[in-house]
Amino acid sequence: MTITVPTSEPTKTGRSARTSGRAAKLGALALTETRLLTRDWTLLVFAFLFPPFTMLVLAGVFGSDPDDGFAMRRPDDYYVAASTGVSVIALALIGLPVALASYRERGVLRRFEAFGISTARVVAAQAAVTWGLILLAVALVLAVAAPTYGIPAFEHPWQVLLGFVAGSGTLVLLGVAIGLAVPTARAAQAIGLMTFFPLYLLGGGGPPRTVMTSTMRSISDALPSVIPAIVDPWIGIAPVGDHLIALAAWAAVALAAILWLTRRPRS
């Protein structure tokens, strides 16, 4: 058996080789994580079937006539746009924390760490996979909407993109923070569900925010509400800027928590 022990400082070529090696390892981890997530049927059903199903029902119930409760926009347009945000919440706040917490609970993170794969790298792989699945789930919602209610025109396409990136990024960070903070997968699932429903209902996934009382609306404004960050600029209810401050604040809190949780001195 021959082992090569690095004894000198890496050359520039060595550094770039190491960077590509790290990328390849992250890719291998992400591929494995993707395989594992696609075998979790509970998550797949919830993240991929629940949003299009509720879209079909709610858009069907409220119809296509512009309505005062929907800021004089078509309800079916509203629910098609809103359902893309529901997929984001489900994957980021239920799928991701449960997977991470289960890794921590069962010693999988320690096994990786003993192998020289840091927790940060595993987290990065899981976050990347979650983001990929979010894109897939959103595509599925739009694919179901296209032949039924149609895909609403983008009033402010760049703002929608900004809202989607800021909203999904913030929720993925929150999902990572929850997954790293809680001791068990069960706890992660409980917290994920407890955060999913307020964000879904108060974010406008059920009743639109325009019909909420001022108190509920204030609470909704303070939450990391991805749904209005996507819906409002999409169908022209409001500019995305109204939601970016709350999202940025939540992202900062989540990032600080993640840094603290991953950089705690080893006890």
Add this chain to the structure above:
Amino acid sequence: MSNVAIEVEDLRRAYGGQPVLRGLSFTVHTGEIFGLAGANGAGKTTTVEILQGLRRRDGGRVEVLGLDPDRDRSRLRPLLGAQLQASALPDRLRVGEALRLFARLADDRVDWRTLAEQWRLGPLLRKPFGTLSGGQRQRLFLALALVNQPRLVFLDELTQGLDPAARQETWRLVEQARDQGATVVLVSHDLDEAERLCDRVAVLADGALLACGRPVDLTGAAGTVTVQFAAPSAVALAGLVDLPGVAEVGYDGEAASVVVAPSAVVPLAAELDRRGLRPADFTVRRASLSDTVVALLTGDHR
């Protein structure tokens, strides 16, 4: 290459002010199976976690393959393999996927298919981790611990919960790993396992080194053997305890158990013969490592 794989000197570590390691010192030689044995809570797992750089030490000097695990963590990691106590893999991860992933993470130094064949994992490649038996899991963990061709492997409580057949097989695999050139540090609270498998053993008690050496030397250091034979009555044994080299005479109503120095066995047999006792079941049992450690722990070491 140095003959020393690990050097530990005056290693100290406390949790919340409670000392767990109290000035531990030992050396592990290249190419040996070195056992860290002792009761639960003796400090074995903390020691190996410090040696791997997974935990920081409070004091003392540690060198693993010439590197400091705290300072040179990233250089040390690729040289180590590890089977950690109480760590698993995702239940849905298949055996083949685990091997392929860890081989990739180790820069494909070993062909994972070859490794699978070598560790008889070929038929299990498509089986999810969650469906493997205890023995199959340990076989996979051993293969994963060796996937980066490590110079030093830490195996923590490897056979815990295995049935006797799986235990025997795991022991054979550990010896195979050593024969392939790796130095093995085996952590076990099972002293029979340490005695059976290890070239040398360090016995820890309450965070300190109780004894360290070859199992045969440690058991020999206890300095006694136990002679057992059937005896008609306690009266027939009267006065035996006064013979030179006899430490203790016991009688349970059917059999006598006499603890003696090895040199006193023949005089004891002669004395029994003189008393007309010629038991057919006269047996001499050397103390096991377990007996020796218990004796050391209870201060009953003669």
